[in-house]
Each structure stands twice: as structure tokens, then as C-alpha cells.
Amino acid sequence: MHEVNLRTLDLNLLVVLQALLEARHVSHAAERLNMSQPAVSRALGRLREMFGDALLVRSPSGLVLTERARDLQQPLADALTGISRLVAEPGFDPTTATTPVRLGCLDLEAAIYLAPAVERLRRAAPGMPVEIHSHPDDYFGLLAEGRLHLAISALEPRQRQAEFHRRVIDTIWSECLMSRDNPLASGPMTLDRYLRARHGVVAITGKGPAIMDQRLEAMGRNRRVVLRLSSFFNVPDSCVGTDVVFSLPHRIASRLARDSLLVTRPLPEALQSAGFPMYLYWHSRHHGDPMHQWLRRLVMNGAADMASDPEKEHERLGGSQATP
Structure with a gap:
């Protein structure tokens, strides 16, 4: 050389x-x-x-x-x-900033976690355009390439993990979403009743078994999956008036159950868990940037408010008719 x-x-x-x-x-x-x-x-x-x-x-x-x-x-x-x-000059003034903000996560995660942050950003930095990349993709690759500033995901990078920073913004657990006239909408939610039901699965990537099926396989059990979707937004139409049950992250289930024809119920006790973290990710290239530091605080504060105040989320989602 x-x-x-x-x-x-x-x-x-x-x-x-x-x-x-x-x-x-x-x-x-x-x-x-x-x-x-x-x-x-x-x-x-x-x-x-x-x-x-x-x-x-x-x-x-x-x-x-x-x-x-x-x-x-x-x-x-x-x-x-x-x-x-x-x-660059040190510091950051959001009132005069015009840099586009690029965020990545799935559609419903954007509705749940980014909506309050975007509202704050529009008020504090009216000149900063917001771009939300909500198609299923390798968000870690996009962060590494500098094409995203932040990404929200429950996944972990498969490689180059040392390049990424993350912060837990929420804890997620699963629950059932179904039509209000589904037989499982009333009565005890036992494991046997759950397994006898007809189940739907949302497979964003279209690859591999669902996490719930992996858990059941480890228990030596299985369920009957009759429907696979590639989008959460098709779930309500697949539930209303049918006997199909979806097991979804609870905030997504609550988001979808704002339709009064749908209800949510806890999973059978044998399938309940302590939950898993939802992360806000960013690449080390942006870690010390003043604009990025301001943006991270704004997104984390918005997500924290939503996660810690169920009434606020309930109100924003239009008064969900979900059952306990």
C-alpha cells in the first residue's frame, strides 16, 4: 500500500x-x-x-x-x-433546522411509538421534514448505511452489533385478538381451548414459523394455523365475524381492537411471559451528533409517555373496546 x-x-x-x-x-x-x-x-x-x-x-x-x-x-x-x-458548528437549534429526519419501523409501531414524537417534532422543528420507512426491511443495514437516523425494533442485529446503540423504550407481551362473538371471547382461557381454536398469523417477512409456534413446539404442543397474513392492518377484517384468533403484541392488539366488534383477551397462563423489550436503535456514526441527540430524546420521551400512560394511549387510539 x-x-x-x-x-x-x-x-x-x-x-x-x-x-x-x-x-x-x-x-x-x-x-x-x-x-x-x-x-x-x-x-x-x-x-x-x-x-x-x-x-x-x-x-x-x-x-x-x-x-x-x-x-x-x-x-x-x-x-x-x-x-x-x-x-460543523457545535449545538443544534431545532427552530431553524431543515435536515430531513429519517425513521424506520413497521406501520403499527410507527402509529404507537412515533406518532407522539412526530407531533412534538412538528411543533419544535417545523422546518424538519419527517420520513418514516415502514416497509419490512433490514433496518440495521439502513442505519449502518446512514439512510436512517433511528429505528424501532424488537429484533437484534445479526452482525456488526458493536456499531449500534440502543435503548429500551417499552416492554411488550402477547395477547389474543378476536371477534367479540368468538367462542374464546368468553369463558376460561385454558390452553386446551386456545389450541383447539383456529389461528391466524402475521408473518411480516413471510419466512419461518411464528414465535408462538416455536414456544408451543418446545412444549410438545401445536395449534391449528388456518390463515397467514403479511400485514397487521388486514387482521381486523380477518377476525370480525369469524372464529380466527390472532396472538399479537399487546399494544398492536389494543391498537386494532379500537373496532368495537373486536376484543382482546390474555393468553392462557401457560403461554404468558414476562414480556420482551422494544428497542430504539441508532448507529454509532450519529451517536455524538447534537441534532441526533435531540431527536433521540424527543422520540424516547414520546414513547415513554405512551408506554407509561395507558389512559393516554386508550384515548389516542379512539377508546378501544378491549376486554381485560
Whole structure:
């Protein structure tokens, strides 16, 4: 590896490189940078000479990244973020901020945990647009790439765990959601009655067994799953007027049970647990950033208010008719 003379390094080229690696198109990168296409093409030539690699090569589907370019993406993003922090003025004023805020979680988690935070953010920082990424995705990868500021999830990263920070914002347990005229809506909720029922499952990723089925398998038991959905929002229509039962995180079940035709009930005692944590995640690249610190406090305070005040949640969800 040859030694690089930083005095001869043009940092503007690194900004152009990031735009090229993200856009994978010279014209689109030029538009993003407010530069002419010939100027970006010249910069690409200098970058190829600097790195001794083509970086972007033509293919039938357009420009694609070389292996060297793919290896550069994350270090480049980290370096430019660090330089931005280095030269940025300390402190953060939400009243004048215009930086877009990018948050990630599933739709119903956004409704439960982010709605109060977004309301506060709009009041405190009216110039900051809010983008909520609610499609099922690898939120940890998006955090690592800098495409999200925060993510809410009960999952844990499978790799590069040391790069992430997290804070518990709620404790979740499961309960049953069903039509109010379902046979399980009244009478004792025994394990045998629960297992004899017809069950629905929400499989966001569409892969693998549900957590409840894994628990039952460990007990040597099983239930009859007759319906698999990919979205929580389809659950109410699947319950009303049917005998299908869903076992869901209690805040999601309460959110859906605002329909007076639905009720919630506890799981059988043998399946009840102490609950599992819901986390707010962020990447270490943003840990010391004043704007991000302010945003984290705002989201955590909003989630804490909702989690600690059932009456407030009940009121916000429209007066759920859930039963104990």
C-alpha cells in the first residue's frame, strides 16, 4: 500500500465519489451535486487515477460498481460524516433546522411509538421534514448505511452489533385478538381451548414459523394455523365475524381492537411471559451528533409517555373496546 500525501488530496473529489457510488449514473450525480456532466466525468477520471480502479463500469443495465467501489462505500460515508462533524458548528437549534429526519419501523409501531414524537417534532422543528420507512426491511443495514437516523425494533442485529446503540423504550407481551362473538371471547382461557381454536398469523417477512409456534413446539404442543397474513392492518377484517384468533403484541392488539366488534383477551397462563423489550436503535456514526441527540430524546420521551400512560394511549387510539 503506497502512502497518500493528504496535502494533495482534493476532498471535493470524495464528495463526487459518494454521489457517483449512490447514483451509479454520471448525469444523476451531476444533478445531485449541481455540477455539469463534463465536470463530473472529469472528476471520475481523476478518481479512477487516484484509486487505481475503474470504480464504475458499463453493463447492459447501466453502470455498476466494481469490487473496489463497493468496499469504499461504507468507509467513504463514515469519513465524510466525520469531516462534516469536524467543521460543523457545535449545538443544534431545532427552530431553524431543515435536515430531513429519517425513521424506520413497521406501520403499527410507527402509529404507537412515533406518532407522539412526530407531533412534538412538528411543533419544535417545523422546518424538519419527517420520513418514516415502514416497509419490512433490514433496518440495521439502513442505519449502518446512514439512510436512517433511528429505528424501532424488537429484533437484534445479526452482525456488526458493536456499531449500534440502543435503548429500551417499552416492554411488550402477547395477547389474543378476536371477534367479540368468538367462542374464546368468553369463558376460561385454558390452553386446551386456545389450541383447539383456529389461528391466524402475521408473518411480516413471510419466512419461518411464528414465535408462538416455536414456544408451543418446545412444549410438545401445536395449534391449528388456518390463515397467514403479511400485514397487521388486514387482521381486523380477518377476525370480525369469524372464529380466527390472532396472538399479537399487546399494544398492536389494543391498537386494532379500537373496532368495537373486536376484543382482546390474555393468553392462557401457560403461554404468558414476562414480556420482551422494544428497542430504539441508532448507529454509532450519529451517536455524538447534537441534532441526533435531540431527536433521540424527543422520540424516547414520546414513547415513554405512551408506554407509561395507558389512559393516554386508550384515548389516542379512539377508546378501544378491549376486554381485560
